[in-house]
Amino acid sequence: MADFHLMRRLAKPDGGKIVMLVLDGVGGLPIEPGGPTELEAAATPNMDLLAREGSLGLAIPIGHGITPGSGPAHLALFGYDPLTYEIGRGVLESFGIGLAVGPADVAARGNFCSLDENGLITDRRAGRIPTEKGEELCRLLSAIELPGVETEIKAVKEYRFALILRGAGLDWHLADTDPQVVGKAPLPVKALRPEAAHTADLVRAWANEARSILAGHHPANGFTLRGFSSDPNLPKYADVYQLKAACVAVYPMYRGLSQLVGMDVLATDPHDGPADEFDRVAAGWDRFDFFFVHIKYIDSRGEDGDFAGKIQVIEQVDDALPGLLRLKPDVLIITGDHSTPAKMRSHSWHPVPTLLWAPATHRPDGGRAYGETECIKGSLGMFPATELMPLALAHAGRLKKFGA
């Protein structure tokens, strides 16, 4: 992993500009034996030119065989060992719907569920109620008042919601109330350490009131809470890497993650395509040293099992790329947070094709195109994703020599 002790010791405040372009879920698999992956099938003349000039390799997000969620996969790209720095589910879920979670707040992920007359769970997902029903219930629950803290509750999708408590003296060390099986009652709210007893009291009070409110709303007449968590107080890009960093991302989750590591989030429109996102980078170009640019829909098409659709989004990025290259970044990294093969319709553990282009210092490796098979032969080799940040800093001339 990026050794933060070493980074803090070696990072310089000046140097070149770095762009990390993350094609969410870009890695893939051939559909037919002998066929190309999504990335290999896509017509990407601009990326292929960069590949011929620069260095290729394969990034391992977490470890061999480990399929990452979006949170840990991005932490790894940012240089944070995802096994050391874990972000709670409550925080991630809140970010995903645009709710801020500060270091003093406590967030939880909630599920509406169905209870029988004895209070035992009969369906952990409340019959997958429509999102509109979830929104209606959240509106009702938002009327609950607690002494000394504010609460915010917001529907996510179908039976899912996020609950946030904001106030002094909160502590997120609470146990999940989800028993993970039907036939049992939701578990009581329980503090995992003495300091969290007050927070447990508050959540218990909230839960009691919520139960009364929901009583008549079968199949969503109950709920469970899990992933109690807070802003994990991660080291910040300015401190660790001496970088003024900006995030350009359309989805709230990635904007939230980048805030956790101290990036400024640049304004975007939910309908921004790759070209628009690159325009956002251009608008902020003079104010930052580092840009994290996130392209979501490659992963989405992969999750849909839509091989052709995934190719299409990759090609959109390639079409727009000259807009980014016009800014003359000193270091451009094109990678993904993980693989999402359309063939699997899900995230996967396969190493992620990665391109490093830094004309002053990259070591060309004879790669002919940006794709999985070429990346296997690349001069970056197979490496932990957490090593991308040290590499980026080195190529930007932002690291001092280690030792004399």
Add this chain to the structure above:
Amino acid sequence: MADFHLMRRLAKPDGGKIVMLVLDGVGGLPIEPGGPTELEAAATPNMDLLAREGSLGLAIPIGHGITPGSGPAHLALFGYDPLTYEIGRGVLESFGIGLAVGPADVAARGNFCSLDENGLITDRRAGRIPTEKGEELCRLLSAIELPGVETEIKAVKEYRFALILRGAGLDWHLADTDPQVVGKAPLPVKALRPEAAHTADLVRAWANEARSILAGHHPANGFTLRGFSSDPNLPKYADVYQLKAACVAVYPMYRGLSQLVGMDVLATDPHDGPADEFDRVAAGWDRFDFFFVHIKYIDSRGEDGDFAGKIQVIEQVDDALPGLLRLKPDVLIITGDHSTPAKMRSHSWHPVPTLLWAPATHRPDGGRAYGETECIKGSLGMFPATELMPLALAHAGRLKKFGA
């Protein structure tokens, strides 16, 4: 890194002979896109033949993106994790000018500086006085006598010098007196732990006297001291690897480093070229199991930005190589401590092309030449430089099986 616990457990006292030929700074970069690196441009028929027979790979000295100094880079080649075993600047600087530093000694790197009438630093490098002036001042300062300890002071280059204290009860845990900025006075000599109080008193006394001596010598009327350190008492080759090891190196720095790990330093002449150095190996052949052979001028030409000059020294080594091969080493490793691309005129973080030739056991990989691009495809892969020693021992038949 080489796991010393494992090495101590598995190393055998008998086996084949190993030569580690270190081409300082051998890794490079193309000057023109699509062009060769220095090593690839050099005509190296002998090394290329070894490459076709043996195994290739790329060594990472410290970590991805980390540019090493010569000290840590060599420790890595010797199998010592450079993040665990750090050698102080005072010791390295002393080695560089041929001064010995034993475990009981304390060495510091000194800088002459310019002080104004209030004793504040106006130039941290004393206007880069000529080396002759530095030598003159060091002669004056060598007259200072301290109770119970000997002092040795020697000019390095321009404004730099090394100071060594030798005597009983010394402790190197002193803080730097260099404030690192102009406009401040040199910091007082300070012990970093109680055991170093006596040493701090001695250095303070030395500093007071030195200030009076230098008073009339503006722009070199002051000085700072840093990198107080001692022989770090590293594990020795004989204990860790069961090897009788010898060093053949022209530059004092590398001779000093090899002594720290318990190598015998063979006599050399400052004007020895590669062929002469291989003759030194031949002369010691029967007395040792392991030879570290260091070729300096490849790095020097790289630091000069002299692409053609770097090629020339590489070709000299190749020309002389038959003299080494005549000795029939069981294992020959050709590598570098780090890369020094002429394009960058400095050390760099790029992985180091490495050749392992051990006819009894190497696994050929179809490599056609000893060069960066071929090494990317090599059977050694990309590996931490600290793993070279276990590989060398294994190929020399010097490691027992692990477990039954």
